Amino acid sequence: MASIAGLLQLQGHRVTGSDNAAYPPMSDQLRELGIRIHEPYAESNLDPVPDLVVIGNALSRGNPEVERVLDERIPFTSMAALVREEFLKGRESLVVAGTHGKTTTTSLLSWIYQVAARQVPAREPSFLIGGVAENFGSSFQLRPTRTFIIEGDEYDTAFFDKGPKFLHYFPDGLILTHVEFDHADIYADLEAVKTAFKRLVNLVPRRGVIVAYDGSSNVTECISRAFCRVERYGFKSESEWCIQNLRLEGGLMRWEVWRSGAQWADLEMRLGGEHNALNATAAAALAANQGVSLESIQTALAEFKSVKRRLEVRAEIGGITIIDDFAHHPTAIRETLRALRALYPQGRLWAVLEPRSNTLRRKVLEGELVESLRLADRVVLAGVYQQQRIAEEERLHPEDVVRALSNGGTAAALYPDVNHILDEVVPQLKQGDVVAILSNGGFDGIYEKLPARLQARA
Structure with a gap:
């Protein structure tokens, strides 16, 4: 929603918005753009009455602004529908979808096109990303060129449109x-x-192309009835785009890509983790299919920084490294911790988790969560975010996760809030430790409070 606000402002619209509690990095981006955020929601936020209200999927009936919109028949739409009408019509739409890796892969693809535009200005992309891409310092860009790159979210569109946004x-x-x-x-x-x-696959025209991960039977099933060309990427030798010889050298991740059985490229980037090699290879494959040169792809990957809140180093104090990662699912947690193990092989790895996403707040994937967290040396859990909104029989019980971890030999603890976490964890931290803070929200300011506490200790 913050990104679409920025795009609309670039088109010359006057944009304001509302939220219960906006938090970085998007609140910072909005502030820099001069887009006012009203907090909290209130009917008066719609004065003067706007020409159009864009309703995000977090809102439902009972929200005071939604109720006023319906009562007064103020024109309204969803974010996804507005994107389609305002920005995608007449353009080439390149969509990045999937349970994991969407934001980083969309950022990578956008940067590849931006680098390609140094030689071919018509390659400069418009894009809309669900996070702040550090190479751009933004989550959106609007250009008069043909290509629009967008992160395709499978979450529902709005209270009045329960289909996925993508x-x-x-x-x-x-x-x-x-x-x-x-x-x-x-x-x-x-x-x-x-x-x-x-259903998303079924929307790709015959002239289009799908670049699909080769290591998932679910992905294979979803693309089985595609009407367009499908190219697989991953670690299987028979795939169109095969990753080989993946390694860390001199602080860089390097690998070979073999295309249709022949070596195509040597690639490198500063990000670590097998999952990021997969993300980069997917972006490279789609860009190459659209005619982007290998030279531009190699240069872009070597220059790529990261995305805010994806393995982001927030502070290094007294030899202690604090990492921020947007953890929303056990698989994402597993890949984050695997990457940190490879990047910091000598240090103790702490995982500090706030179960905040709608999946992590539920016990449906409790077993997978426990197995992912076992990759850390020390695990600290906070209470479930807004647990009262989850039915008791569906809710994750963090004490059960802690018990399972402890019984398996992983040191784990549960604390009720951030202040208790800091009181207990900070005295235990020592030089060489890596602290991964895992949450898809603000986590009560722990990203600022932990460095401040470590500075005070130093």
Whole structure:
């Protein structure tokens, strides 16, 4: 929603917005743009009455602004529908979808096109990303050129449109990273998730292309009835785009990409983790299919920084490294911790988790969560975010996670809030430790409070 506000402002519209509690990095981006955020929601925020209200999928009936919109018949729409009408019509739509890796892969693809524009200005992309891409310092860009790159979210569109947002984007080219059960608040089971992705695949025209991960039977099922060309990427030798010889050298991740059985490229980037090699290879494959040169792809990956809140180093104090990662699912947590193990092999790895996403707040993937957290040396859990909104029988009980971890030999503890976490954890931290803070929200300011506490201790 912050990104679409920025795009609309670039088109010359006057934009304001509302939220219960905006937090970085998007609140910072809005402030820099001069877009006012009203907090909290209130009917008076709609004065003067706007020409159009864009209603995000976090809002439902009972919200005071939603109620006023309906009572007074103020024109309204969803974010996804507005994107389609205002920005995608008449353009080439390149969509990045999947349970994991969407934001980083969209950022990578956008940067590849930006670098390609140094030689071919018409390559400069418009884009809309669900996070702040550090190379751009923004989550959006609008150019008069043809290509629009967009992160395709499978979450529902709005209270009045329960279909996934990505069905509005009609891709000409599609990257499909992973398909797993997620968003337990809106999808009943894995079959429902797969149905959504199958519908997305069915929107790609015959002239289009799908670049799909080769290591998931769910992905294979979802693309099985595609009408367009499908190219697989991953670690399987028979795939169109095969990753080989992945390694860390001199602080860089390097690997080879073999295309149709022949070596195509040597690639390198500063980000670590097998999952990021997969993300980068997917972006490279789709860009190459659209005619972007290998030289531009190699240069872009070597220059790529990261995305805010994806393995982001927030502070290094007294030899202690604090990492911020947007953890929303056990698989994402697993890949984050695996990457940190490779990047910091000598240090103790702490995982500090706030169960905040609609999936992590539920116990449906409790077993997978425990297995992912076992990759850390020390695990600290906070209480479930807004646990009163989850039925008791569906709710994750962090004490059960802590018990399972402890019984398996992993040191784990549960504390009720951030202040208790800091009181207990800070005295135990020592030089060489890596602290991964895992949350898809503000986590009560721990990203600022932990460095401040360590500075005070030093």
